[in-house]
Amino acid sequence: MAVIEVINVEKTYNESQIKVTALKNINLTIEAGEFTAIVGPSGSGKTTLLNLLGGLDKPTSGRIRVGDVWVDTLKGSKLINFRLHHIGFVFQSYNLIPVLSAGENVELIMQLQGVPAAERRKIAYSLLEKVGLADRYKSKPSQLSGGQQQRVAVARALASKPNFILADEPTANLDGKSAENLLQMMELLNKDDGVTFIFSTHDQRVVNRAHRVVVLEDGVIKES
Amino acid sequence: MLISLSWRNIWRNKTRSMIVVAAIAVGLFGGVMAVGILNGWINQRVHDSIYNEIAHVQIHNPEYLLNEETNLYINNTNEILAVTDTMKDVKGVSARIRLFCMAQSDRATTGMVVMGINPTEEEKVSQIYRKIIAGEYVDTTHQIPSIVIGSKAAEVLKLINYRITTEKMDTLLEQKLPEQIVDSVKLLIDKSYRKKSALLKDIKSILSKSNFQKYADRLASVFSEYRLNKSLVLTIQSSNGELHYQLFKVRGIYQTSNSQFDAANAFVDRSVLAKMAGLKPNQVHQVAIICNDMDKAQSVSNELAKLFPTVSVRSWKQTSPEIALYAQFGDFMGLIYVVIILFALAFGIINTMMMSVLERIKELGMLMAIGMNKVKVFIMIMLESVMLSLTGGVVGMGLSAVILAILGHTGIDFSAWSEGFAALGFSSVVYPSIGIIDYIEITVLVVLTGIISSLWPARRALKLNPIEALREE
Numbered sequence: 001m002a003v004i005e006v007i008n009v010e011k012t013y014n015e016s017q018i019k020v021t022a023l024k025n026i027n028l029t030i031e032a033g034e035f036t037a038i039v040g041p042s043g044s045g046k047t048t049l050l051n052l053l054g055g056l057d058k059p060t061s062g063r064i065r066v067g068d069v070w071v072d073t074l075k076g077s078k079l080i081n082f083r084l085h086h087i088g089f090v091f092q093s094y095n096l097i098p099v100l101s102a103g104e105n106v107e108l109i110m111q112l113q114g115v116p117a118a119e120r121r122k123i124a125y126s127l128l129e130k131v132g133l134a135d136r137y138k139s140k141p142s143q144l145s146g147g148q149q150q151r152v153a154v155a156r157a158l159a160s161k162p163n164f165i166l167a168d169e170p171t172a173n174l175d176g177k178s179a180e181n182l183l184q185m186m187e188l189l190n191k192d193d194g195v196t197f198i199f200s201t202h203d204q205r206v207v208n209r210a211h212r213v214v215v216l217e218d219g220v221i222k223e224s
Numbered sequence: 225m226l227i228s229l230s231w232r233n234i235w236r237n238k239t240r241s242m243i244v245v246a247a248i249a250v251g252l253f254g255g256v257m258a259v260g261i262l263n264g265w266i267n268q269r270v271h272d273s274i275y276n277e278i279a280h281v282q283i284h285n286p287e288y289l290l291n292e293e294t295n296l297y298i299n300n301t302n303e304i305l306a307v308t309d310t311m312k313d314v315k316g317v318s319a320r321i322r323l324f325c326m327a328q329s330d331r332a333t334t335g336m337v338v339m340g341i342n343p344t345e346e347e348k349v350s351q352i353y354r355k356i357i358a359g360e361y362v363d364t365t366h367q368i369p370s371i372v373i374g375s376k377a378a379e380v381l382k383l384i385n386y387r388i389t390t391e392k393m394d395t396l397l398e399q400k401l402p403e404q405i406v407d408s409v410k411l412l413i414d415k416s417y418r419k420k421s422a423l424l425k426d427i428k429s430i431l432s433k434s435n436f437q438k439y440a441d442r443l444a445s446v447f448s449e450y451r452l453n454k455s456l457v458l459t460i461q462s463s464n465g466e467l468h469y470q471l472f473k474v475r476g477i478y479q480t481s482n483s484q485f486d487a488a489n490a491f492v493d494r495s496v497l498a499k500m501a502g503l504k505p506n507q508v509h510q511v512a513i514i515c516n517d518m519d520k521a522q523s524v525s526n527e528l529a530k531l532f533p534t535v536s537v538r539s540w541k542q543t544s545p546e547i548a549l550y551a552q553f554g555d556f557m558g559l560i561y562v563v564i565i566l567f568a569l570a571f572g573i574i575n576t577m578m579m580s581v582l583e584r585i586k587e588l589g590m591l592m593a594i595g596m597n598k599v600k601v602f603i604m605i606m607l608e609s610v611m612l613s614l615t616g617g618v619v620g621m622g623l624s625a626v627i628l629a630i631l632g633h634t635g636i637d638f639s640a641w642s643e644g645f646a647a648l649g650f651s652s653v654v655y656p657s658i659g660i661i662d663y664i665e666i667t668v669l670v671v672l673t674g675i676i677s678s679l680w681p682a683r684r685a686l687k688l689n690p691i692e693a694l695r696e697e
Binding site: 051054056057077080081083084085089091093095097098099100104107108109111112113156160 | 233596598
């Protein structure tokens, strides 16, 4: 069964009583283990699609299935709980909690899931080891470079054992070398552990490494 | 981790949080000090009322309370005393003859209440024997019977002279009066006065207005000399309605914190007064009881009332409802101060928390996006507010506890207003005190303030849409 199935999704916004269609007739299936980039110019609907896949927004029409759950039907705490247990998020500006150490940032999501302290410490350490930052467990985000912070964000996203990771422009704030290192690491996670990655990106390096590229233009999938 | 996260969030902006903590600490310090001083005054007033004036329980002939006549004595004193002697909660009992009299000295006359007491019994009930400032307590061995009067009565009866001597200058220095004041009053050495007003007039002419207000009463007190062993004639109405008089020698002067009491109450040997009033040894007007514990007063009173239905038995709360009111509402009034202070501080906390939330909109959006539910977001912000309040509270209360511990020993001297305080029955030196219950109550109020102050900022956070919040720059 596909990890994600998007069926005839349309998303419109009413801005100052003007109807703006962000996504039209989107049909998309993503299988487990894919390394997919969603590309397109600004305003093409990449972030809107990512928000819908992540359960942060609801489609105006159409259906979205993640695993065996129809996400578009979930509301309130069920939806929040679903995001907590099934979806990993990586943001453009890392969004780590500055007062927590790298390890605690990774632990945070497991704490929200109710994982016991000793277990989550062990998992957080192994995840930081996986992203090459085990020795920075106690470092605060301000003591890490941008690339390192984004690696911690990836570890945090993995901590919830999600069905897939949604990464919104993950390399946009990184220099060339850091971006390259991050992509290598993600590719490794995808290859070795079968982690499904879905990126929204402008970055050609991400597109070059992606196994599949979904091209969006004016809210319509032009190429998949 | 939520607790740890909240705690760390507070200190993201150290300066801002420290300002709020300091504001809470200073506000609570003021509040706790006010509560402590209020408690100190009330405790002193209640204590002095009970141990100098009204005791825990009073027994009277019910008719005596309506019309304080000499012949309205308690009929069954012996039975009552036999029972009180066996009651485990009773610490001391004093049977008193209590009469209105006219007191006449060589210079003045005044009306007062004379209490006929057995000094040994009375010492277990009243602390007047510890309040003697000149002479001695009631002594039953003199041929001409002794009378002990209050300092205010001595003033009214003109049994005080004011004499300024070189030795008294040393006393002033011992009492730590400024040398400048002592030097000024040295001009009056070897002068003596029969009236306080004359002394004060001279003091006023040599001191500045502020120094006069501050030190005049203390100077007068040091310069005063009680005219002990002077005669005082008491005239009373005996039990058969006739007027009787008796010569006493003023052999002791007492001074309590209540100048009205001091002006109106004198103590003599009970057997002398009984003879004078035509009463038998067991015919007394009042049986005053002190219990082992203040809280036992009501149960002892109830028990005695049940056993002796023909007499009036009243606990201190019934004898002196205004004192009971002080005791009851003292804490309440103190808490009102604290509530008002915390109410004002809450606005500062709300402001800080609101700024803290607005600065973290993106972060809160991220937390909501990854799966932190609204309850946890609310708890996190509430914990931040409560911790911020509690930190200020602990600092403020800790500081107050230290200062109160010191002032509880040294006292705070309000001597400049001593006459006013004494007229109301309060000591001019207050020993602030605050109980553990007060600290617990204040802590609860601080926590409540923190919770209430978090509501608005938390509501703002809960209304965030994660998508919009994540877009914030």
